[in-house]
Amino acid sequence: MENVLIPAEDALMALRRDWLETLDSERRLADHTINAYERDTRQFLQFLCRHVARPVRLSDIDALRPADIRAYLAFRRKGGAEARTLGRDLAGIRSFLRWLEKRGLANAAGVRAMRAPKQPKSLPKPLNAEDALALSRADSQLAEEPWIAARNAAVFCLLYGCGLRISEALGLTPADFAGAPQSLRITGKGSKTRIVPLLPAALAAVNDYIRLVPYHLEPEGPLFLGARGKKLQSAIIQREMQAMRGALGLSDKATPHALRHSFATHLLAAGGDLRTIQELLGHASLSTTQVYTGVDTGRLLEIYDRAHPRK
Template sequence: MDQLLIIADQALLDERTAWLAALAQERRLSDNTLEAYERDTRQFLAFLTRHLAAPARLKDIDNLRPADLRGFLAARRRDGVGARTLGRGLAGLRSFLRHLERKGLANAAGAAAIRSPKQPKSLPKPLTDEQALLVVDAGAQLAEEPWISVRNAAVLTLLYGCGLRISEALSLTPDDFGAGAKALRITGKGGKTRIVPLLDAARIGVEDYVRLCPYALAKDQPLFRGARGGPLQAAIIQREMQKMRSALGLPDSATPHALRHSFATHLLAGGGDLRSIQELLGHASLSTTQVYTGVDSARLLEIYDRAHPRA
């Protein structure tokens, strides 16, 4: 018999089953997420049963205090569980408690009052200078249709040469590239506008694309088009990058967004100051941009270990 059947009241188990079924049918969560939520709530019920010295019941869930949930998180942390897993577990418990609250069976306020575990900041994974240039060049060669090859190269050049998010590049219109334009006015997250210098390579790439594109490009409509003439979707560029990774032997971290990371990292390595890079990227806070100092330091240490005679 499943251990959970012994340590939890059947009414509570039935509600948990109904919640998981609703997540699968209504929210359409992935199988991996559902398995994780099932495991997290099973572990919580096991903890609660040990804590209460009796099988967990709906009444016990209704009487949960923030201290009970903190105790569970602390126990998991002692078992060596990391912050990401703890955060996901807390998210699952909150979802389960909200399910019970909607049915009048529990109060979810206690879980809502707990701050999620602070997540470790993972360093961005930029490409090297050589890899970034290889990607841009490959974008102009791998597609079967010449105009599509030129389109891909223009988009990738904007990501690497101007530090744009892919959504920002795909929202550009012909109007943004006026005669002799030297800069782009980009509207990013939160409606924040910034001015980004337009490199000659990026401008020429766009001009080549406009010349070869078989579709009429209205001045106020999206500049980049898909094969059938509709607005180009980010997923298409992501698939093109996947082909390039295979063709060029690049790591899985070589994504369109990695070109934006590469833009920032290479600027910093070349002597750019953080405040200017913050403005170019459109970051609201300098602390967001400071993560690139960690990347640059990591690259320096890697070079030191590989090249220094005392390493």
């Protein structure tokens, strides 16, 4: 495991070997995790050797300060390491120092005081409009039962056409669609209520499902039912989407929640303002909605170039 020379004293290296063996024999961590921790601590000790200008001693580990850890992370970042890599580096160092501390051999206060580097937020992965529309059509569904195909299409249509969370769509009742409404009252996270427009295509998809479903639907009961007549579970829709990915050649990023992302992204691309999209999505904070500005930067720049008076 240690093919690269580490300029540290034998006593420290022996302790490090014991720690790595403990990760394997007692904690039973995966091999790739142990290998990563070995590499991370090796790189840290090599850096520390240059930092103290001599072979590393156990006393050097005991005397580590947050500034020393920050210097190492800065060194790694300068070498091109990203936030996720730095976070893993810190996890390996922290594990080793805590192991030493439990044996009364070192003080891990310095590394405990360090916070992991802030991880970048992953941007939503929207579908293109053609794929989103295909998922919303009953004739695209794979289900053999016409009513189940209509059900899946109606759910997907509500996710994309109204920007609903899957739990919100599955929480709807037949009463919500009585009298051909033009909007839906949705209760989302934190019991926050919002009004979302109901597109004619989404209403038609729901009505097609209601016409075909073989079970009696109670007005205040669940609208969407499973094959055995019980309330439809989100796992079933997740599974149906997985099958559709293969049939339509979609990426692994095509999930039910991606349809909600697509709703927001396509509205923004068409000139929708963030405040309105925030209300439609039911986000408590505008900062949550602003992630979509990173998805469609090209469109924003196009609008800026066309509209700014100093262009």
